[in-house]
Amino acid sequence: MSVSAPARLDARTLLGPRHWARVEGWGMAVSALGHLVRPRDIDELRALFAFARETGTPVTLRGGGRSYGDAAIGQGCLILDLTAMNRILSWDPETGIVDAEPGVTIEQLWKRIVPDGWWPAVVSGTMFTTMGGCAAMNIHGKNNYRVGPFGDQVLEFDLLLPNGELLTCDRERHADLFHAAIGGFGMLGCFTRIRLRTKKVHSGNLAIEAFPTTSIPHMIEEFEDRVPDADYLVGWIDCIAGGRSSGRGIVHRADYLREGVDPVPRESLVLRAQELPSKVFGLPKSLLWWPLGLFINDTGMRAVNAAKFHAGRLLPVGAVYPQAHAAFAFLLDYVPNWKWAYKPGGLIQYQSFIPRANAARTFETLLRMSRKAGLPAYLGVFKKHRPDPFLLTHAVDGYSLALDYRVTAGNREALWRLCHRMDEVVLAAGGRFYFAKDLTLRSRTAARFLPRENLDTFVALKHRCDPGNVLQTDLSRRLFASHFADTGQQDP
Ligand SMILES: Cc1cc2nc3c(=O)[nH]c(=O)nc-3n(C[C@H](O)[C@H](O)[C@H](O)COP(=O)(O)OP(=O)(O)OC[C@H]3O[C@@H](n4cnc5c(N)ncnc54)[C@H](O)[C@@H]3O)c2cc1C
Incomplete structure (x- = not known):
């Protein structure tokens, strides 16, 4: 390990007089009061870490604050906004x-x-x-x-x-x-x-194909057919429709254009060609979240989903159209602050990752459980994954389904109970969870989905790199408080 440089800045100056702030998880269903600071360089970061160690103040690191739950907030912490x-x-x-x-x-x-x-x-x-x-x-x-x-x-x-x-x-x-x-x-x-x-890339555009699917097994079949040569695949699922329509959806496939296919790539690669439109349906984008809010209820979303699915069925089979990279990748950014449509309670996302053999059955069960509990997910996004070499990876050789749920004062408790019951189904299927999205897991569940050896190795590294448990978030306290507790060791 390299030798640490001395902290030469006064952290109290960096903190300033008015540094207390309430910081939200992106889904607005949780928040924390902390000291918010925006360090500008490594020296300032070092000084703030030194201050935290000296005063026993825990530190939460925060980037764009786009984690849905409590991964980038920390009650009573020094919240270092790194933007x-x-x-x-x-x-x-x-x-x-x-x-x-x-x-x-x-x-x-x-x-x-x-x-x-x-x-x-x-x-x-x-x-x-x-x-x-x-x-x-x-x-x-x-x-x-x-x-x-x-x-x-x-x-x-x-x-x-x-x-x-x-x-x-x-x-x-x-x-x-x-x-x-x-x-x-x-x-x-x-x-x-x-x-x-x-x-x-050899063009600013991708070649897009969209096609409807009638069920989750059908969606998986269509994914598997295309996996060998498709560059991107993503599925949308109508989580409200039940009975024979359960799990219906639309798959989007996108492929890079090979060199020479786009005759004038410099035209599609300019920023202007990539920018998202400033108006949607003639309305300024910044206002769109408000009318969207009128649909954020079971009846509204049932109608929106049905309309979306049937519109997808009208697409000509095999039709391929061009779309800019940014437009395909950042569909959710078309409506700035769309999450405000979920006010006042906000939303949570429940994303589980299931090995391929169990995916269809498990996701069908989750959708049924949600509908039966009277808590249907308003949005379902389906993706395919592969294993990777990272210690706490959430990926599996299989599929994930990300489910968005509205949170209200009235449904919060029932929604958390539903998530806990769904956790058992996911665990029984050999599934995993994703801390970027999570707000409902319990510590005993987290310890069960991560391979024991990986968790032990991670805890050992935590004790080595951060023996005083300086780095904390509300998520780490919720899931790993006992694992990360201050070991009392001195810094190496
Ligand atoms: C609309 C939307 C769509 C999304 N789509 C996807 C998706 O397609 N795929 C996907 O995987 N995720 C997706 N996410 C989740 C998002 O990508 C992750 O939560 C991501 O970590 C957010 O980045 P951020 O900069 O906002 O980090 P934050 O949410 O601010 O922080 C995330 C974590 O990183 C830590 N952290 C931040 N900066 C540092 C640093 N410099 N050093 C060490 N730790 C740090 C924080 O402590 C926290 O634990 C989506 C989120 C939203 C809101």
């Missing part, structure tokens, strides 16, 4: 390799590289996530089955430990830490630089 560390340090348009500070967003990244004919190889469904947040959760895209998660694109990173040491990690140097900090939900240290490879 001011947002410089792209280097970009090589010959190799497609970028060095970025942790607060650089996916939006910043694609806007920088797309004119040179590159695209981030793995993106989330929103472009407002940061490099640090994406690495800490090891996010997956709609191409997870093909290229693996975000971590598979990372070549190396610098990690600042709570004791001020800065470690450079890759697949050889501190390889254990490399595979644990990626997906380590901000528990081992703070990423301060991430080196990433990106994907060469």
